[in-house]
Amino acid sequence: MPVPEVTPLSVRWWSAAVRAVGVLVGGVRRARPGGVARPGRASEDLGRGLALRGTVWPGGEAAPYDGVVLVDADGRIARLGPVQAVPVPAGLRTLGRPSCWVGPGVIDAHVHLAFGAAEEALRGGVVGVRDLGAPRRDALRWRSGHRPPPSGRPYIGVAGPILTAPGGYPSRSWGAAGFASFVATPGVARMVVRSLAGDGVDLVKIALEPGKDGFWPMPPPVVVRAVVDAAHGAGLKVIAHALTVEAVVRAVEAGVDELAHTPTELLPEPLVDRLAAAGVTVVSTLQTFFCAGTGAGRPAAVNAAALHRAGVPIVYGTDLGNAGTRPGVDPRELDRLADAGLGRLGALVAATERAARLPGIRGRTGRLVAGKPAALVLLAGDPLVEPGVWHRPLAVVCDGRIIEPLGRTPATLNQTGGRQPPDDLLGR
Numbered sequence: 001m002p003v004p005e006v007t008p009l010s011v012r013w014w015s016a017a018v019r020a021v022g023v024l025v026g027g028v029r030r031a032r033p034g035g036v037a038r039p040g041r042a043s044e045d046l047g048r049g050l051a052l053r054g055t056v057w058p059g060g061e062a063a064p065y066d067g068v069v070l071v072d073a074d075g076r077i078a079r080l081g082p083v084q085a086v087p088v089p090a091g092l093r094t095l096g097r098p099s100c101w102v103g104p105g106v107i108d109a110h111v112h113l114a115f116g117a118a119e120e121a122l123r124g125g126v127v128g129v130r131d132l133g134a135p136r137r138d139a140l141r142w143r144s145g146h147r148p149p150p151s152g153r154p155y156i157g158v159a160g161p162i163l164t165a166p167g168g169y170p171s172r173s174w175g176a177a178g179f180a181s182f183v184a185t186p187g188v189a190r191m192v193v194r195s196l197a198g199d200g201v202d203l204v205k206i207a208l209e210p211g212k213d214g215f216w217p218m219p220p221p222v223v224v225r226a227v228v229d230a231a232h233g234a235g236l237k238v239i240a241h242a243l244t245v246e247a248v249v250r251a252v253e254a255g256v257d258e259l260a261h262t263p264t265e266l267l268p269e270p271l272v273d274r275l276a277a278a279g280v281t282v283v284s285t286l287q288t289f290f291c292a293g294t295g296a297g298r299p300a301a302v303n304a305a306a307l308h309r310a311g312v313p314i315v316y317g318t319d320l321g322n323a324g325t326r327p328g329v330d331p332r333e334l335d336r337l338a339d340a341g342l343g344r345l346g347a348l349v350a351a352t353e354r355a356a357r358l359p360g361i362r363g364r365t366g367r368l369v370a371g372k373p374a375a376l377v378l379l380a381g382d383p384l385v386e387p388g389v390w391h392r393p394l395a396v397v398c399d400g401r402i403i404e405p406l407g408r409t410p411a412t413l414n415q416t417g418g419r420q421p422p423d424d425l426l427g428r
Contacts, residue, residue, distance in 0.1 A: 046402055049073045051088045052378050052395070054100030056080060059367030060353050064384070069102050071374045075400030080368055095395055101379040103348070104366050105154075105398060106329045107355035108318055109283045110260055113142055114179075115321025118153045123405040124328015125393045127375040128155040128356065128364045129320075132205050132239065132260055133162045133170070135178035140199055146362065148399050157202040157360025159239065163192060163227055165217035169209035169241070180207070183219055186226035193227055197234035202360030204231040204238045205260065208247035218247065224254040237359040239283075243296075245271065252278055257359070261285045261319070262304045264296035269306070276310040281358070283317035284350070286336035291324025304340035314340065315358060316351030331387030344384045374398065 049072045056067035058080065068086040070078040079086055088094055096102065105127030113131045121129060131139060139158035149155050161181040164171060171180035181196075183189040183206075193204055206227050208218050219227070224240075231238045232255075239258040240251040244265045251259065252274055258281045267275075275282070286304060290297030308314055318325050318333050329351070337347035349366075356366030364375050378395040396403045 044402060046071060046073055046075060046397070046400060047093065049078070049092060050397065050402065051092050051094040052100075052102045052376070052397070053083075053094055053096035054098065054102045054378065055382055056368070057101065057103035057348070058369070059104045059365075060349060064101075064103075064382075066098060067102070069368060069374075069376065071376075071397055075373055075397070077368055077370050077372055077374050077376075079370055096378055099381060100394065101377075101382050101389070102368075103377060103379075103383075104352040104368055105364075105375045105377050105396060106316065106351045107358070107361055107364060107366060108320060108329075108351075109315045109355050109358055110285055110317030110319050112319070112321035113156070114138060116325065117327050118142070118156060120327030121320070122152060122154045122396060122398065123393070123403055124326075125377045125379075125390055125396060126154050126327070126329055127377075127396070127398045128157070128361050130157040130159070130202070130317075130358065130360045132159050133175065133179050134158065134160065136160050136181075136196075136199065137178075139201065143200065143202070144362070145200060148363070151399075151401060152403065154398070155361065155363055157358075157362075159203050159205040159360070160196050160199065160201045162205045162207050162241070163189070163219070164207040164209075165219045165223075168217045168219070169207045169211060183223055183227060186222055189219075189223050189226040190230040193230035193234065193236075197231070197236055201236070203258075204236050205241065206238060206251075206256070207241040208250055209241055210244060210247065218250070221250055221254060224250055224256075228255045248275070252280060256280065258283065260317075262289075262300045262307070262314070264289060264300045264303075266299050267303050267306065272303075272306050272310045272312070275307065276312045279313075281313045281315060282307055283315055284333060284337055284340075285317050285319040285322075286340075287330060287333045288319045288322045288324055290336075292322075301336065301340065304336070308341040313354060314342070314350055315355045316347070317355075328393075329390040331383070331390045334383075334387050334390070344387070348383070373400075 052069045055064045057064040067082045069080040072078040107128040108126050109130050110132050111129045114134050139160045142156045143158045144156045163183045164180050166182040166184050210216050228238050237257040239260050240256040241260045242248045242251045243263050248263050260283055289300045318330050334347045338344045353366035356364045375398045377393050379389045381389040383389050
């Protein structure tokens with residue numbers, strides 16, 4: 001999470017206060033800690049199965065085409081292809097129309113479910129998330145692991161508490177209530193990492209944050225190295241909160257695997273090249289920097305473009321729970337990635353297939369593949385033309401269930417000319 005700099009009261013504490021009194025923020029009711037969503041339409045079984053009609057994007061570098069996706073009663077993709085090649089069985093419920101979009105659901109690689117609703121995220125087209133900082137007990141309660149997620153929730157990977165120096169970030173701001181775990185020495189670092197690994201976390205997060213005045217304690221290089229070595233020894237990857245040049249240098253020298261944010265201090269070209277050579281992945285979280293009002297957005301965007309040009313993998317992540325974020329897919333974040341040089345299709349790849357490969361995400365491929373479980377969305381239009389269609393998905397099909405955030409679509413459509421769904425159900 002970016003450092004709160006606007007007031008002593010962090011955005012997350014404000015979000016918690018808003019939830020406590022049940023105030024509507026930006027039209028969405030915030031969840032209570034633990035990701036309990038506002039009342040809404042529950043997911044339902046797929047029955048005999050489902051056909052989805054529209055512009056089909058299988059994911060990756062594949063070109064979208066006018067097509068159909070058939071999902072069987074068990075939630076697997078039975079078949080997909082062009083309209084002429086995929087006949088829809090008579091009587092099968094069919095959603096969509098030629099102007100709709102059928103594609104993989106999104107993976108948000110950086111969220112904080114203590115300050116954002118998991119159920120709302122799924123209804124908004126997010127089929128998998130990674131919680132990158134929560135009290136241990138909460139994180140383990142949310143974690144999906146090898147089990148299918150509970151009905152109505154996305155797949156959830158967790159890091160547990162954030163490792164930091166005694167008194168370091170975020171222990172004296174938004175993370176004071178169990179969100180941080182102190183690692184003062186290499187020995188303590190190894191012990192804490194072994195404990196987290198024993199609990200079953202999916203990855204380890206360490207904070208390298210000097211704070212606005214530059215005097216917040218950070219774990220020294222020897223401790224960061226001990227964290228990385230212990231995590232790798234336990235088969236876990238390490239992600240670092242590192243926004244400054246000094247912090248990024250410390251992270252890459254210790255061998256961390258990911259950066260939790262695009263750094264907000266301009267990175268010198270040799271450091272960008274080191275990140276590329278080390279194979280470090282960067283989670284975007286660009287939009288929240290622009291929303292924070294601290295001036296961090298512009299240098300972060302410059303860094304994202306430089307990292308992309310150098311070949312550093314950038315994946316979609318919003319830092320859900322921070323300034324300007326909301327549950328569900330954020331088209332502004334996708335456009336920030338597009339503007340960094342990925343283009344709109346590349347931004348979707350970063351939010352689907354590339355993000356699905358990250359540690360902590362299982363059971364999601366970020367693609368539509370025949371024979372594999374469906375984790376897909378139906379949108380009212382083409383997000384490559386108008387990313388805003390992500391605000392109101394027509395349907396999310398995931399883990400053998402269908403969620404229709406706008407209500408069940410009674411009309412069906414087949415390639416021989418059935419009834420069209422009413423326009424108001426297509427988000428128009």
